[in-house]
Each structure stands twice: as C-alpha cells, then as structure tokens.
Amino acid sequence: MTTRVRFAPSPTGYLHLGAARAALYNYLYAKKTGGTFLLRIEDTDLARSTDESTRSILEGLSWLGLQNEEDVVFQSDNADKHRATAQKLLAEGKAYRDFTPKEQTSDKTVKEAIVERARQADKNMRDNSYRNLSTVESDTRAANGEPYAIRLKVAETGKTSFEDAVYGLQEREYSDTEDLVLLRSDGHPLYNLAVVCDDIEMNITHVIRGQDHLTNTHKQILIYEALGVTPPTFAHLPLILAPNKGKLSKRKHGEVVSLTTYRDAGFIPAAFRNFLALMGWSAGEEKEIYSLDELIEKFSLDHIHRSNAVFNFQENDPRHWTDDKALWMNAEYIRTMSLDELLPLVKAELKSSKLWREEYEDDESSSTTPSAEAADTPPIQEGSFGREWFERTVDLIRHRFFTLKDFSAQGRAYFSEDYDFDPTAVAKNLTKFPDLRTWLPELAERFGLMESFTEAEIENVVKAFAEEKGTKLGVIMNGARTLLTGVAVGPSMLSVFETLGKERSVLRLRSQVAWN
C-alpha cells in the first residue's frame, strides 16, 4: 500500500513553527516512502477560521518547498458526510442523542471552566442519563424538535490501544474517555469525527502530528472501531516549547513563532527547513547541514525524539532575536550554498529594497542605463558593473552575512551611493583620527592617477601613502572602509576598493558626508 500522509492545520492564524515542522515531517516521510503528501484545511470552526490564514499557510508551505500533491481538501466541504456518519452510528446504536441543553460559555473562561470541572475528583464518564434512553423516546423527542447532540457510546470496560511510531505502545482505559460529542446540537460536526471521516476518505495511511493530539488519538480510535475501519499508523511529534519551557504562542511570544517572519527576515528556505528538521529529529550522525534530498534519504519515524525541544531565543536581545542555531544555519547557507542558488535570492532582496539594477544580469557590462526599479539610485558612470561584477561582489560580501537582509542593509554601499554610516564605526575609525579628513581625499587623488586598479597595485599605493603620512596602515584602511561602506566590518579592504572600482572609490574618499 502506498503511503499517504496529510498535513491538516486549522486556519486560525499564521503558520506556527510547530505546525510547519509537522508539515515538513509529513512531507519527508511521504517522499522517503514514495508516497503522497496531502493538505487538508480543518476549517470546521467557522467562527475562528479565516481565508487569510489559509492563504498564509499555503504561502508558508510553498516557501518551505513543501508542495501538496493533490487538491487541497477543505474539511467544511465534507460536513454532510460527517453528519451522515454520525447518523449512521446513531442508527446502529453506537452513538446516542444527548438532550442536555448546551452550556453557555464565554470564550475566555472555557479553558478554566474545563480545568475546574475536571478537578472535581473522579467523575464518572458514563453518568449521562440519556445514554440509555430508549430508542422510542429518543426518536420521539428528536421528532418533536428538541435539540440534541450526538455522542459516541463508549463501552464501560476495556481500553483503546495503539502502537505509536514514536512513543510506542499507548493504552487508555475506556473509563478515562468521555462519551465524546460527534455532532453538536446545531448539527455541526466536531473535530474528532471530522478528522476520522476525512482520513478514511482520503485513504490516509500515516497520521503524523503533534503529541498534543495523543489523547485525541484514543478518541479517534474509538470512532474507527465503531465504524469498523482499521486505523492508520500514528506517529506523534514532540512539541516545540518557548525558552521557559512553556507553550510557544503568538500572544506571548509574537512574531518569532510565525513562519512568515523568517521569510520576511531574509531566511533561506533551505536553511530554515534544515533547522526545523533537526528540532525533534536527528539522523544519529555528527552532521548539521542537510539538503532536502539528504533529509528525505535519512528521515525515519523511529529517529523522532520523544522529548520536547526548546526554541531558544531572547526576546529583548536583537542579536539573539531568534534561535541562535537557526541564525547560524542561515549564515552557513548564505556563505556556502552555490552562487547559482543564492543569486536569485539576493536579486529578490535587492529588488524589494529598490537596489536592483538590470545591468547586474547583463553579460555586456557597458550598459549604464538605469532601470525603472533603480530609478532613484543614481546611475553609475563606470562600465564594469554587469553580471560578472554582481556575482563576484555577492560572493565577496556574503561571508559575514546572516540573512538576505544584510545584502541590502550592511551591504547597501556595494549597490548604491545612498548608504548610511554606522555612528560607532565613524567614531572608531574616522573622527578618532582627524587627519583622515584631509588624508582620504588625498588618497583619492593618488587612486585617480592609477592606470589599473587591482588589489596588488592598490596595496602598493596605500602602503606608500601610510608610510608617507607616518601612520599605521590600519588607520587608513579602517577609515576608508567606514567611508566607503558605512560599516566597520567586511572583507579585505583591498578587495573592497577593487570591487567598488576606481571611480566610486575616489568619489567616496573625497566625500565629506560622513564627517558631519
């Protein structure tokens, strides 16, 4: 039998990291086994479901490269089937009508009320008086229009059990499971029923989901049994927790929890996918970087962990705003991935920052016509900024970058004349040495006289210049770096000069703007 798995989020918000990881594991398992990865939107809670969430989930999955293979199933479309199933169980005596009036609960206190009720020691799960109502009376009351919910009639004694692919044998006494509601009194099918019906209908063979569903699974197995259908294999995933080991939630933790945050923050999809894969699973080897193909090849359910993982970030520290390892992994991808793969991503980033120039894709490097997107960037009057220059520059500066954003932020000076100066860098490398204010324009004149502007020759000129001024080479280099790039860090200054080219180097060395 071919494997069929599904990712089944409810569209009640952005795509949460934990959900994204569940989607990834489902996808990996499907690919690993030559199976099919499906997507089902669990929108039965109409009040909380939004189209925007659905869109955001779809976007997130596509960003991660997890493409579902058949049409997306919307659970709400199957409501009639769910209702029919509940009626069937009712007719077969496996479920019963509960005429107890629905309790009114305000959303905020639901959780507390549940916990409070549960605290009332040892409640008997079978004490519902309607459980044994005669068929005749039940039918009569229903026919009279009295509202009722349909509950599954769980047997008095026995237990549900299943072999979880991650957690092993799971057992639960029937007496610990209530007669769960299948159909609300307003005719609305409830989650556990809907999930089972849809999983059966979609021929799902493996249900891979968070371990917060572990107790639901017992309820669902009860439904499978009532329906006479063999349940699929279950694999429950450990949860991803906040640094305080509590639940990771948007309300408490904000944007760090949302997948789109990472897309918007300049993460490489492959890097984040790699990071996510290692949150709760490992191949059992001393290796951190895995391509998608490698993940698929190595993935297996039995290497999924049983303990929850902490997503480690520091809310008030911009440097550690998200998990350090995710940041590191992204940097690792940026500096080691093939240029062919990186370039389009950098291009997209520059485009969105209005720094992109069409000439970066020209093999003829003579074009200086500014494109529409780069209209507010002054044209560069030098004929050597085509594709080759772009590729070399990206390759040069990527080594100290953490996210794609860095190309347009720290790296802005490579692509625009309009860049900011980091005040710390200015203080440390420029204003601390007032002589530089006249020296650097002077150096510009020397550069202007140079025939060919290559690293070796630049080095000679700068060294001679520093010697002449009786100062350390570093003073000149660091001053020039700050003036030319706006920041204090970067690649070898000789490469920076060469990359920027003579014209731009000269222009910037003469500029007094940073001094003000």
Added chain:
RNA sequence: GACCGGUUCGUCUAGGGGUUAGGACACCGCCCUUUCACGGCGGCAACACGGGUUCAAAUCCCGUACCGGUUACCA
C-alpha cells in the same frame, strides 16, 4: 485532581550495560588579519534525584521530583 508523556552541557542533540560521555550553536581565549560578525586552534559546560538488578548502569526496573500534553456541543 485524573490520564498520558518526557528528563544527557545554557540550547539543539549523539550515545540504549564497560566511552577520557561525542558533535553543533552560544559563550570565552588564542592565532590569522588593516578592522571584523569569515577562517584556524583551544577552553568552559551535561547524564534530575533516590533505590534496586548487575562484576559493571547515562543506558534496564521501581519510586520521587520537576516539566509538558490532554481533560469542550475548540481544533
């Protein structure tokens, strides 16, 4: 409360009877270097606790503690 899970460096984790308990991130130090968040070398740092079983326990068993999940006419 009840039921179900879990517990190896700060974090992600390897290891499942005999290991100097390994790797990665973070942090610290040294080196490279004109600076640097690149790179190189090194350091700090963990088997929750208590009992058993065993010649031998991080590893198997029991208990305790702590953490998490669930306990809805939410999903």
